[in-house]
Structure formats: C-alpha cells, structure tokens
C-alpha cells in the first residue's frame with residue numbers, strides 16, 4: 670500500500686530474473702499478509718497515522734536487513750528515483766557497458782508491468798531481476814530483498830536499484846541503499862525540484878540528465894541547477910547525457926569513490 674497517495678491496496682508482486690547463471694522465471698509470490706488491520710474505533714485521521722507508522726516500521730526493518738546483506742557482500746547499493754522516462758534505464762544500460770566492464774554490477778529494476786527494462790539492461794556479465802509491482806507505484810524494501818535474493822551477488826561491487834518512475838511515493842521508502850540518486854531530465858522542466866521537494870531533499874546525488882537536448886527544449890540549465898541547489902543543498906550534482914556521453918566519466922568517478930573496500 671502506498672502511504673503517500675493511497676493508490677494501492679495489498680500488493681502482489683513478481684520477480685523475474687535475467688541472469689546468465691540461472692535464467693528463468695520465478696513464480697510471483699504473494700506479499701506477506703498485511704499487518705494493517707486496524708481495529709481501533711478511532712476517527713479516520715488517527716487511524717491513518719497508526720497505519721503509516723506500522724507500515725514504515727516494517728519497511729525500515731526490511732531495509733535494515735537489506736543494508737546488512739549489502740554490507741556482507743561489500744557492495745555499493747544505489748536507489749535510482751525519477752519521474753517516468755527521465756532516463757534511468759538508458760543510464761544503467763550505458764553504465765554496465767562501460768563501468769560494468771571493470772566493476773561487476775547487478776541490477777534490480779521495478780515497474781508496474783513488463784520486464785522491458787530488465788531486458789534492456791541485461792548482459793551476459795550483468796545479472797538483473799525485474800520486480801513487477803502490479804499496482805504499487807514504488808519499490809519497498811521487501812520487494813528489493815526478494816529481487817536481491819534471486820541474484821548471485823558473488824563478486825558484485827555495485828547493485829543498482831531502478832525504482833518505479835514516480836517523483837512522490839518512493840521518497841518515503843528506505844530500501845537499505847547507501848546512495849539515493851534522483852534524476853531530473855531536461856524534458857521535465859526546471860521547476861520540478863521546487864514542486865516535488867521531498868524526493869530531492871532525500872537525495873545524496875542529483876543527476877541532471879538528457880543535457881544533450883537542453884538547448885532544443887529551451888531548458889534553462891542554470892535555473893535548474895539553482896532550483897536543485899535551493900531544495901537539495903546536501904546533494905552532489907552531476908550533469909550528464911547517457912546519449913552523448915557527456916558527464917558519464919564524472920558519474921563513474923562518483924561510483925568509484927564510494928566503493929567499499931573489497
């Protein structure tokens with residue numbers, strides 16, 4: 670269930686694994702029974718607060734287990750969040766082709782339906798798990814745990830988690846990642862950090878993407894940078910284009926600098 674927009678009920682999600690070691694399809698498993706049965710005869714507003722607390726506490730427990738798993742494997746984990754179409758899959762496809770040649774990468778990718786993104790990212794050297802969330806407009810920590818468990822993480826140095834395209838709901842869900850990356854593309858307009866501040870405030874890194882088309886779209890890079898700086902002064906900012914390759918080396922250096930000791 671989504672805490673932010675209330676768009677989901679109980680969530681049934683599936684995990685599809687694309688891996689050269691163990692190709693095949695895992696049967697979708699039903700989500701654990703919800704613990705959100707509220708019996709107190711309180712007014713709706715009070716009940717909502719209790720549900721939120723319970724669900725987020727459960728997610729935080731799963732996120733802590735993920736964090737411990739990632740630490741045991743000594744891998745860097747990143748949660749990539751953006752509005753739909755900001756360029757997450759394109760960025761990851763290029764990243765595994767370049768950075769992934771010297772640093773073993775794995776990917777968990779979430780979408781409501783289809784395994785299109787997993788197929789776009791999958792390479793013989795890159796295990797990928799696709800989570801289909803059904804109605805949920807974000808990944809939660811339990812989904813990521815199931816996705817990660819389906820992959821062979823031996824020797825993996827970087828685990829990328831591509832979240833469902835959404836600038837609102839993923840902000841509330843810790844997945845156990847080390848680095849939260851928020852993408853803002855030139856096709857969206859400079860004002861999005863001002864209109865969707867929570868996700869930008871939670872970012873360690875903001876990627877300003879598709880800068881190759883900024884000029885054509887009259888996208889004002891300086892204004893976008895100013896808006897990001899105002900809302901997310903804590904975040905590192907990199908401008909890049911996964912199409913032209915501009916800024917990609919800076920992105921790879923960011924990853925290298927944060928690799929845990931092997």
Ligand SMILES: Nc1nc2c(ncn2[C@@H]2O[C@H](COP(=O)(O)OP(=O)(O)OP(=O)(O)O)[C@@H](O)[C@H]2O)c(=O)[nH]1
Pocket residue numbers: 751752753754755756757758759760786833834835878879880881882909910911912913
């Ligand atoms: N010009 C340009 N187009 C890009 C760039 N990166 C991605 N695109 C295009 O933007 C569109 C969406 O890219 P995706 O990588 O699928 O975006 P996404 O964030 O993964 O989308 P969802 O998973 O649906 O949220 C595609 O048509 C890409 O070719 C870029 O750097 N420059």
Ligand SMILES: [Mg+2]
Pocket residue numbers: 757758759786831
């Ligand atoms: Mg995608």
